[in-house]
Every structure is written in C-alpha cells, then in structure tokens.
Amino acid sequence: MLVVILNDRIVAPERVCQACLLADRDGQPRWRQGKLSCGRIIRDLNCCSEPQANAYECQMGFKLMDLE
Template sequence: MVIMIADEQILSAKQVCQNCLMADHSGLPRWRGDQLGCGKALQKSNSRQATVYKCQMGFNVTQVD
C-alpha cells in the first residue's frame, strides 16, 4: 500500500494522486520497480526502514506492507 504523509496525517495515495498530473493512468504514483518515479528519495532504505520520497506535489510518500 502506498501512503502519503502530511504533517500529522496519513492519507491514501488514491485521495491525493488522482488529481496530480504526474500520476499514472489509474491515479496512483508512478513506481519504477522499488523507486517513486514522480519524486526524490529523502532517505535511503535499509532492511529495517522503508524509503521515504518527496513527491512533486510536496507530500512525503512511502510504501508499506
């Protein structure tokens, strides 16, 4: 599941990305393998922590299981 982190809230990517021009045809973030294609990594992942990205709209984005 992909989530968006805004201040103290966790939002579904479906709520945010459907209005973004960078989203894919289904209104979700563009993932290329394990990397977000429409943002930049803020921190590198390790085996214990998920990678957090900053999307073009300014949200922090991560993928959780």
C-alpha cells in the same frame, strides 16, 4: 504499501494523486520496480520512527512512504 504523509495523518495515494498531472492513467503515483519515478528518495522524515523505511518526496511536495 505506499502511503502519503500529511502532517500527522496517513492517507492513501488515491486521495492525493487522483488530481496530480504526474500521476498515471489510474490516478496512482508512478511507482515502478520499487521506486517512485515522479519523486525523489529522502532520508529524513520527521514523523517516522523507522529510519530504514523508504521515504520519498513527490514533485508536488507531498511526502510518501513505502511501508512493508
């Protein structure tokens, strides 16, 4: 499940990506084959206690995390 991290809150991508020019037709992040194509993977996300989780930063500057 892909989520957006905003300060101390977890938000569904639909609430953030809906207005993004880089989102797909449905207002979803461009998530393909387990990778965020409209962002880059990051290794350090201060808000999370699980370093093995995949964290991303989209081109608009939002932090996203793939929770399993």
